[in-house]
Amino acid sequence: MTHGFHLKAALPALAAALLTGCSLAPDYHRPAAPVPGQYPDADAVANTGERSASAVSPQVRYSSDLGWSEFFRDPRLKELIRIALDNNRDMRIAVGRVQEARAQYGIVQSDQFPTIGAGANTQHTRNPANLRAGGPDSPSVTHYYQAGLGMTAFELDFFGRLRNLSEAANQQYLATAQARRTLHINLVAQVAEAYFRLRTAQQLDGLMQSTLKAREQTFKLVQARYDEGMASALDLNQARGQMETVRADLAGIQRAQSQARNALQLLLGTPIPDNLPEAAVFGRDQVLAAIPVGLPSDLLQRRPDIMGAENALRGANANIGAARAAFFPRISITGLLGFASPQLGGLFGSGQEFWQFSPQVQVPIFAGGVSGNLALAEARKNIAVAQYEQAIQVAFREVADALAGEATYSGQLDALRALEASAAESLRLANLRYETGLDSFLQVQSAQVDLYNTQRTFLQTGMDSLLNRVELYKALGGGWLQESAAGTQPG
Structure with missing residues (x-):
């Protein structure tokens, strides 16, 4: 026997068990959370009026209780999420896993009762x-x-062997149910991400179409000046290069649109319907601007992956009790009552x-295998403790990263708006100076590149800002409920 658990030391427990029955599982104590008690940048998420969770659902104290149909504000996106939750194949597999674990728990539990x-x-x-x-x-x-x-x-079951095996199976069932909730939350976020990427690609397509028209007009202007001897071949080739650059970018963004649409359709598990609701104007109003963050300790009760890791830890703890009980006598009864003639x-x-x-x-007399099973159960519990602590650390990091984004994206977008206005004015002045012969086309080319790159960066950063807010909502455990709760309706 291992780890100091010897039969002689357990004789008092044996005597009590013969009379009343007992469990030899260790007392369960939740490990301390290995993270700080506060999030960095937590003050970045402030109440911003009518676009805050408190304005939409005043009863909501935790982001995990905020329904996804209220966090997301685009009617088309909401309908896409509903379709995905009904048809996604990973979701169907997860539901089947829960049913499988529930049945397995029923089988193990039945061993405690006579047949x-x-x-x-x-x-x-x-x-x-x-x-x-x-x-x-x-x-x-x-x-x-x-x-x-x-x-x-x-x-x-004097020593709780069957009782602990049943408890381990129950915790496995609960962990599987939490895994299904985790998948549900991830699916909601993935549909939103795919939708936002598609909408951003469409916005970039519009930008590139308009930019291409502007570059074509510029090329025609330079061509005319070249034909009149007022522009050099270098100017002409630079204008052609600017035009073809945008044409190449346009082909790339059209490819990205198709790929984003394919990714969205895979998540839906069915072709994208043609009769979807009208999409909202794409921008910052796609999601709520402010949601409650709370403390890291709230994650222990709100994040299903953390709760599932704790279920696995409780199951490992129960398996130790079953392994310890194997050192003691196993008493079974077979009986028959009836008539004979x-x-x-x-x-x-x-x-x-x-x-x-x-x-x-x-x-048991030669208990080498029994001792090995106890050592195995204890090793698996140590692994489960580390996995539980790791789940907490990963969750903390995800929330902290999203909060860092919330603290900086607003300022970055404001700076990009100002930069876009400045670049547009620089391009206007460069065109004017080129047309009057004060500057070469190089100045126009440089101004065009600056404005185009700034506009692309602004759209990309705006999408990243939306995705970051979705990530914060998901990291805090949101996305499981459809409607905010006091109700507890699953999505």
Whole structure:
């Protein structure tokens, strides 16, 4: 036996168990959360009026209680999420896993109770004359009839072996249910991400179409000036290069649109319908601007992956109890109660009652394998502790990263707006100076590149800002409920 758990030291527990039954599992204590008590940048998420969670659902104290149909504000996106939750194949597999774990728990739990069944049997025997109990003149064929209730080998769970195995199966079922919730939350966020990427690609397509038209007009202007001898071949080739650059970018963004649409369709699990609601104007109003953050300790009760990791830890703790119980005697009972008779007609007559009682005791003598099972159970618990702590650390990091984004994206977008206005004015002045012959086309080219790159960066950063807010919502455990709660309706 290992880790100081010896039979001699457990004799008092054995004596008590014989009378009352017990569990040899260690007392469960939740490990301390290995993260700071406050999030960095937590003050970045402030109440911003009508676009805050408190304005939409005043009863909501935690982001995990904020329904996704209220966090997302685009009617088309909401409908896409509903379709995905109904049709996504990963979601269907997760539901099946929960049903599988529930059935497995039922099977293990049933081992704690006796199995009783009704049955009947008959036996007919012919003996030679010299083997007949009543002598040579007694009948050569004897008959035996039996009917009643039988109980298969039923283990008396004095040491909690079956109880702990049942608890481990129950915790596995709960962990599987939490895994399904985690997948549900991730699916909601993935649909939103795919939708935002598609909408951003469409916005970039519009930008590139308009930019291409502007570059074509510029090329025609330079071509005319070249034909009149007022522009150099270098100016002409620079204008052509600017035009073809945007044309190449346009082909790339059209490819990105198709890929984003394909990704969205895969998440939906069905073709994208043609009759979707009208999409909202794409911008910052796609999602709520402010949601409650709370403290890192709230994650222990709100994040399903953390709760699932704790379920796995509790199951590992129960398995230690089952492994310890294997060191003690295992007592089982088989019984039969009914009637027996040599005549079928008299089987249920008075005085034909029959019973049979067969207790069995198994005591481990050479316990090498039993000791190994205990060591294995303890090692798996240590792993489960580390996995639980790691789940907390990962969750903390995800929230902290999203909060860092919330603290900086607004300022970055404001700066990009100002930069776009400045770049547009620079391009206007560069065109004017080129047309009046004060500057070469190089100045126009530089101004065009600056404005185009700034506009692309602004759209990309705006998408990143939306995705960051979705990530914060998901990291805080949001996305499981459809409607904010006081109600607890699953999506």
